[in-house]
Amino acid sequence: MGSSWINANLDLNLNSFRSQAAVKEEKEEHVNIPINFMGVGNKISLNDEASVLKAELNRLKEENMRLTNMISTMTEDYTTLQSRLGMVVATNTASELPLLPSRKRKAENNQEVKSDLVNGSIICSMNNDNAGESSSSEGDSFKKPKEDPKTKVSKVYVRTEPSDTSLVVKDGYQWRKYGQKVTRDNPSPRAYYRCSYAPSCPVKKKVQRNAEDPSVLVATYEGEHNHTNCAKPDTPPPAPVLINSTSSPSPTVVTLDLAQPGLSQSNCVVRAPRREIKSPKLEKHLMEQMASTLTRDPGFTSALAAAISGIIMRNSP
DNA sequence: CGCCTTTGACCTGCGC
DNA sequence: GCGCAGGTCAAAGGCG
Numbered sequence: 001m002g003s004s005w006i007n008a009n010l011d012l013n014l015n016s017f018r019s020q021a022a023v024k025e026e027k028e029e030h031v032n033i034p035i036n037f038m039g040v041g042n043k044i045s046l047n048d049e050a051s052v053l054k055a056e057l058n059r060l061k062e063e064n065m066r067l068t069n070m071i072s073t074m075t076e077d078y079t080t081l082q083s084r085l086g087m088v089v090a091t092n093t094a095s096e097l098p099l100l101p102s103r104k105r106k107a108e109n110n111q112e113v114k115s116d117l118v119n120g121s122i123i124c125s126m127n128n129d130n131a132g133e134s135s136s137s138e139g140d141s142f143k144k145p146k147e148d149p150k151t152k153v154s155k156v157y158v159r160t161e162p163s164d165t166s167l168v169v170k171d172g173y174q175w176r177k178y179g180q181k182v183t184r185d186n187p188s189p190r191a192y193y194r195c196s197y198a199p200s201c202p203v204k205k206k207v208q209r210n211a212e213d214p215s216v217l218v219a220t221y222e223g224e225h226n227h228t229n230c231a232k233p234d235t236p237p238p239a240p241v242l243i244n245s246t247s248s249p250s251p252t253v254v255t256l257d258l259a260q261p262g263l264s265q266s267n268c269v270v271r272a273p274r275r276e277i278k279s280p281k282l283e284k285h286l287m288e289q290m291a292s293t294l295t296r297d298p299g300f301t302s303a304l305a306a307a308i309s310g311i312i313m314r315n316s317p
Numbered sequence: 318c319g320c321c322t323t324t325g326a327c328c329t330g331c332g333c
Numbered sequence: 334g335c336g337c338a339g340g341t342c343a344a345a346g347g348c349g
Contacts, residue, residue, distance in 0.1 A: 177322055179341060192340070196320085206340095 156219045167191040167207040169219040186211040
């Protein structure tokens with residue numbers, strides 16, 4: 001409806017990705033590598049099993065390498081698209097005048113960055129002053145009469161568990177809830193948070209469930225942090241935003257770098273592993289992510305349990 | 318004890 | 334000026 005939003009979709013549903021590329025290969029390789037985790041044939045020696053496990057480990061390593069390369073390629077593609085998007089926005093906003101329908105409350109009159117995370121895909125969209133909110137069906141027109149008109153506003157959509165009724169969006173910062181209000185056009189209440197790390201930090205956060213899809217939390221950030229992102233000494237930097245995709249059994253983890261002080265137009269950062277892993281911390285983090293992903297895989301855990309139980313059964317008198 | 322959440326009251330801007 | 338609606342305050346209570 002005359003909206004100047006420009007959306008760039010980036011499908012990060014790694015599970016479906018895997019199902020296309022990796023599963024096919026798994027089918028082929030599983031024919032060649034029979035793995036007898038149950039130890040039915042006790043004649044197989046431990047050496048044979050070790051070699052089988054080594055082969056499986058090598059296969060997983062290769063698959064990991066392949067997926068890492070794919071993610072790198074996707075990240076590069078995303079960067080390219082983002083730069084193109086920035087150019088398109090620059091040309092569009094220069095010529096486009098806002099057409100605001102009159103509403104009871106004035107719409108946000110400041111720059112806004114949207115980072116929409118729904119169903120495992122990221123939609124980064126930007127609008128300029130007075131250009132947005134005209135097509136909003138969620139009723140998220142917030143007033144900010146006292147705020148600096150140039151206050152940065154960013155939105156993050158996070159899919160949560162349907163059973164999760166809390167209005168909490170973990171982003172690595174420490175927030176203090178100071179209010180909750182039921183708004184007119186959304187049955188779910190809106191929670192108001194302030195950054196509690198620094199008393200002088202002007203950043204505020206509003207969290208409300210999507211009126212159309214209650215499983216999606218809409219977090220609206222206003223302002224920029226005037227401190228580093230170290231809410232607590234033991235708190236890791238920007239915690240991953242978990243998007244529990246309904247179409248995949250295990251959640252896809254995407255980190256939105258909301259802590260970036262320069263988070264502004266066309267500056268959404270999606271962190272992804274690069275080809276060269278130089279930082280030991282990053283390497284450790286990736287290893288933890290891999291371990292987490294493996295342990296969430298029911299097939300892997302059942303196979304592991306079967307292997308362990310098989311070994312125990314064979315070694316028992 | 319300190320920090321946090323909850324929640325009703327109050328404040329403020331806007332449309333009529 | 335009045336009413337509405339969003340935003341904020343602050344007291345009370347919970348929790349570790």
